[in-house]
Amino acid sequence: MRVHAKRAGVLLGSLLFPAWSMADWTLNMAPGVTGTSNEIFSLHMTILCICVAIGVVVFGVMFWSIFAHRKSQGAKPANFHENTLVEILWTIIPFVILVVMAIPATATLVDMYDTTESDVDIKVTGYQWRWKYDYIEEDFGFFSNMSTSRDEIYNRVAKTENYLLDVDNPLVIPVGKKVRLLLTANDVIHSWWVPAFGVKKDAIPGFINETWTRVDEPGIYRGQCTELCGKDHGFMPVVVKAVPQEEYDQWVADQREAAERERELTEKDWTMEELMERGEKAYASACAACHQADGSGAPPAFPALKGSQVALEDMDAHLDIVVNGVSGTSMQAFGDQLNEVDLAAVITYERNAWGNNTGEMITPKEVFEYKNQE
Amino acid sequence: MSAVADTHAQDHHHHGPAKGFSRWLLTTNHKDIGSMYLIFSFAMFLLGGSMAMVIRAELFQPGLQIVEPEFFNQMTTMHGLIMVFGAVMPAFVGLANWMLPLMIGAPDMALPRMNNWSFWLLPCAFLILVSTLFMSGGAPNFGWTFYAPLSTTYGPPSTTFFIFAVHIMGVSSIMGAINVIATILNMRAPGMTLMKMPLFVWTWLITAFLLIAVMPVLAGVVTMMLMDINFGTSFFDASGGGDPVLFQHVFWFFGHPEVYIMILPAFGAVSHIIPAFSRKPLFGYASMVYAVGAIALLSFVVWAHHMFTVGIPIAGQLFFMYATMLIAVPTGVKVFNWVATMFRGALSFEAPMLFSVAFVILFTIGGFSGLMLAIAPADFQYHDTYFVVAHFHYVLVPGAIFGIFASAYYWLPKWTGHMYDETLAQTHFWLSFVGMNLAFFPMHFLGLAGMPRRIPDYALQFADFNMVSSVGAFMFGASQLLFLLIVVKCVKGGEKASAKPWDGAEGLEWTVPSPAPYHTFSTPPVVK
Numbered sequence: 011m012r013v014h015a016k017r018a019g020v021l022l023g024s025l026l027f028p029a030w031s032m033a034d035w036t037l038n039m040a041p042g043v044t045g046t047s048n049e050i051f052s053l054h055m056t057i058l059c060i061c062v063a064i065g066v067v068v069f070g071v072m073f074w075s076i077f078a079h080r081k082s083q084g085a086k087p088a089n090f091h092e093n094t095l096v097e098i099l100w101t102i103i104p105f106v107i108l109v110v111m112a113i114p115a116t117a118t119l120v121d122m123y124d125t126t127e128s129d130v131d132i133k134v135t136g137y138q139w140r141w142k143y144d145y146i147e148e149d150f151g152f153f154s155n156m157s158t159s160r161d162e163i164y165n166r167v168a169k170t171e172n173y174l175l176d177v178d179n180p181l182v183i184p185v186g187k188k189v190r191l192l193l194t195a196n197d198v199i200h201s202w203w204v205p206a207f208g209v210k211k212d213a214i215p216g217f218i219n220e221t222w223t224r225v226d227e228p229g230i231y232r233g234q235c236t237e238l239c240g241k242d243h244g245f246m247p248v249v250v251k252a253v254p255q256e257e258y259d260q261w262v263a264d265q266r267e268a269a270e271r272e273r274e275l276t277e278k279d280w281t282m283e284e285l286m287e288r289g290e291k292a293y294a295s296a297c298a299a300c301h302q303a304d305g306s307g308a309p310p311a312f313p314a315l316k317g318s319q320v321a322l323e324d325m326d327a328h329l330d331i332v333v334n335g336v337s338g339t340s341m342q343a344f345g346d347q348l349n350e351v352d353l354a355a356v357i358t359y360e361r362n363a364w365g366n367n368t369g370e371m372i373t374p375k376e377v378f379e380y381k382n383q384e
Numbered sequence: 385m386s387a388v389a390d391t392h393a394q395d396h397h398h399h400g401p402a403k404g405f406s407r408w409l410l411t412t413n414h415k416d417i418g419s420m421y422l423i424f425s426f427a428m429f430l431l432g433g434s435m436a437m438v439i440r441a442e443l444f445q446p447g448l449q450i451v452e453p454e455f456f457n458q459m460t461t462m463h464g465l466i467m468v469f470g471a472v473m474p475a476f477v478g479l480a481n482w483m484l485p486l487m488i489g490a491p492d493m494a495l496p497r498m499n500n501w502s503f504w505l506l507p508c509a510f511l512i513l514v515s516t517l518f519m520s521g522g523a524p525n526f527g528w529t530f531y532a533p534l535s536t537t538y539g540p541p542s543t544t545f546f547i548f549a550v551h552i553m554g555v556s557s558i559m560g561a562i563n564v565i566a567t568i569l570n571m572r573a574p575g576m577t578l579m580k581m582p583l584f585v586w587t588w589l590i591t592a593f594l595l596i597a598v599m600p601v602l603a604g605v606v607t608m609m610l611m612d613i614n615f616g617t618s619f620f621d622a623s624g625g626g627d628p629v630l631f632q633h634v635f636w637f638f639g640h641p642e643v644y645i646m647i648l649p650a651f652g653a654v655s656h657i658i659p660a661f662s663r664k665p666l667f668g669y670a671s672m673v674y675a676v677g678a679i680a681l682l683s684f685v686v687w688a689h690h691m692f693t694v695g696i697p698i699a700g701q702l703f704f705m706y707a708t709m710l711i712a713v714p715t716g717v718k719v720f721n722w723v724a725t726m727f728r729g730a731l732s733f734e735a736p737m738l739f740s741v742a743f744v745i746l747f748t749i750g751g752f753s754g755l756m757l758a759i760a761p762a763d764f765q766y767h768d769t770y771f772v773v774a775h776f777h778y779v780l781v782p783g784a785i786f787g788i789f790a791s792a793y794y795w796l797p798k799w800t801g802h803m804y805d806e807t808l809a810q811t812h813f814w815l816s817f818v819g820m821n822l823a824f825f826p827m828h829f830l831g832l833a834g835m836p837r838r839i840p841d842y843a844l845q846f847a848d849f850n851m852v853s854s855v856g857a858f859m860f861g862a863s864q865l866l867f868l869l870i871v872v873k874c875v876k877g878g879e880k881a882s883a884k885p886w887d888g889a890e891g892l893e894w895t896v897p898s899p900a901p902y903h904t905f906s907t908p909p910v911v912k
Binding site for chain 1: 446447448449453454457520521525526527531533534537538540541622623626627628629662663664665666667668669670671693694695698701702705706709710712713716717719720723724725726727728729730731732741744745748749752755756759760761762764765767768769829832833834836837838839840841842843844845848849
């Protein structure tokens with residue numbers, strides 16, 4: 011049925027609504043690719059069937075009454091209004107059904123809560139509005155931003171297949187290994203969800219929540235943030251790439267090397283052009299969601315940077331705001347989120363883009379010294 | 385209350401309503417105040433509904449077309465707050481004002497001046513709440529559940545006004561609840577023992593106790609927010625040693641009984657309407673009363689089922705799962721009783737009955753999805769998806785709102801003295817029924833397929849059902865204007881209604897003429 015719907019959609023819909031052609035008419039939960047998600051799926055189907063069965067009986071009696079006991083059909087009302095046996099029965103039978111249902115649910119829950127003996131530990135941190143993944147044993151980490159363009163969202167170009175569900179850097183995990191996730195958040199509460207894993211857990215500032223997954227099939231799995239976290243709550247997808255162990259090991263080695271190279275970049279002597287080029291990219295991923303790509307912001311919550319006092323006047327004050335944030339507002343502390351190179355690049359970019367031509371620049375070394383003198 | 389048996393007294397010395405606006409501003413008459421509550425709640429229903437139309441229009445197709453995410457969040461928040469606190473709750477208080485004294489044979493509510501005050505606080509509260517839409521930084525945008533720290537550290541400047549508005553609504557609700565309890569416990573007609581009370585009276589008595597128990601908790605949690613925002617405390621701010629999860633515990637300790645506050649009076653009303661149009665007494669009166677009591681008590685120990693994903697310990701998880709599943713038992717008893725009442729009756733299907741039958745069927749569907757959500761492991765997949773949106777709209781729209789429509793059609797002849805236009809009313813029913821199912825049933829599928837709630841834009845695989853849902857929502861929304869027309873028409877004229885226009889109806893309210901005189905039961909009737 012899904013295939014037919016899709017074909018019909020492609021034929022008709024693609025002419026009228028480009029979006030329609032890619033949609034499908036999924037009705038039910040999918041079983042997923044982990045033991046947990048399969049167990050949840052079977053619980054879901056069991057309780058659904060029980061509900062449908064009860065519904066058929068109850069509504070069956072009701073529709074029979076509606077059909078057969080109509081006044082217009084000359085029905086004469088009976089006068090009974092209680093029956094102790096029946097009333098006791100329909101209290102006890104549902105109770106028994108619930109007990110039967112609670113047993114497998116309890117077993118699954120106990121299993122889901124068992125986060126011991128993990129092979130890989132990854133810290134997941136929710137930020138407004140992106141995820142950060144830190145590989146605790148491996149000494150590297152990175153941000154994962156949505157990569158769907160604003161042009162797609164505002165319908166200026168056609169929407170791609172994974173509209174709103176693509177990121178620049180997916181989480182990479184090895185297949186067949188127990189991966190433990192430690193979840194927290196930097197600002198507000200977020201929730202990390204991948205339906206195919208049957209894993210959803212809130213990421214809460216000040217708390218570290220634990221959950222785990224073991225993915226059997228290699229592939230790319232997608233989910234979204236599921237706790238309202240502000241303006242761009244709908245735009246912080248989760249993408250997980252499950253790969254075979256050898257590929258994972260190679261990837262980890264590459265990441266560690268890249269992290270090392272990044273650290274070395276701090277020592278390098280940067281030119282204005284290099285900083286501007288890097289700053290534009292860093293600004294797009296870290297700042298543009300609130301302050302907009304053209305620096306115009308969305309006042310009053312998100313002030314403009316174009317022509318603003320902060321970007322045009324005292325450099326130290328500018329650095330302080332970016333590194334430490336502004337408490338009581340949405341402006342986060344980026345000191346721990348971005349490395350020195352990106353901090354320097356963003357600040358330099360903000361002071362020289364969109365006609366803010368101060369001609370001033372700050373180097374990664376200076377940022378490093380500023381952060382360490384604090 | 386005079387014990388003099390002068391049945392003509394009310395005709396001779398009654399002073400009618402004052403003229404002009406002061407009648408409404410200063411009235412202490414339960415019927416006037418009931419009407420004002422009902423009119424106010426319908427106005428809020430249209431306002432909250434129009435916000436839902438904005439939401440559904442934006443979700444008609446993927447991509448951002450009509451509103452920005454920032455405003456979209458304000459719409460979802462205001463829609464929820466206005467529907468819960470402005471439409472559903474005041475509608476039930478309006479029905480209570482009109483009907484409780486008539487059903488228990490009392491001349492008025494026990495505390496008439498407080499009654500006036502508790503009504504007039506409401507327009508003030510909502511004026512403040514709605515005015516936040518025009519403030520710098522916009523209206524509250526953190527969802528009707530206003531989780532901290534999104535609503536505290538990260539909330540818009542208007543949050544303080546929102547808190548003030550919630551306080552005023554809370555004061556109004558508590559005063560209304562005190563009035564209901566005082567009226568029911570003190571002013572019943574001689575002979576009306578507790579177990580002879582009509583079920584609408586019973587359900588409202590229990591609802592009023594729930595209100596008194598939980599509205600102060602809501603006041604507490606918003607006060608803690610106020611302190612965090614304005615006075616430097618850190619109740620919910622982790623960086624100051626506070627606890628964001630504490631907010632959710634306190635909020636849902638209020639929030640879960642709150643959802644029963646919105647449904648129990650509807651249970652009561654439907655328990656009058658189904659027997660009336662089945663021409664057969666209600667099946668299992670006593671078990672109905674005990675079931676409502678059980679639901680109310682259980683509602684205090686299930687709050688954390690809204691929080692299965694926050695990481696509470698497994699023992700807590702299991703306790704809240706079992707307690708939540710238990711609620712299905714008394715709820716099931718009620719549904720079985722309604723069906724048994726219809727069984728072997730002599731049914732007819734006027735508008736109140738149509739809405740009541742739809743209530744039973746669709747509320748039960750909402751109950752089924754509630755049972756599914758109670759299964760904690762499965763909830764990890766359902767939580768905060770459109771499955772939840774489908775669930776609570778199934779219990780609130782065909783539950784609370786259809787219950788209110790059923791009550792309105794049932795008692796309109798008593799209120800106005802005229803019969804409403806049955807053809808138009810049945811049209812209203814069928815449009816609402818189809819529109820509502822078209823709007824909310826596909827949301828089950830969307831949630832199971834993985835669409836999170838509270839998002840202004842969605843991935844492409846969700847496009848079809850969202851479009852269907854929007855069409856249904858527009859249909860449901862538009863058909864509510866028909867209800868306005870029907871009521872206006874009924875107030876202005878129509879076929880004269882007799883004292884008891886429904887042949888199967890039971891109760892003291894049908895012993896007074898239609899329309900009910902300005903003062904009724906100056907001399908209490910005797911219940912045998």
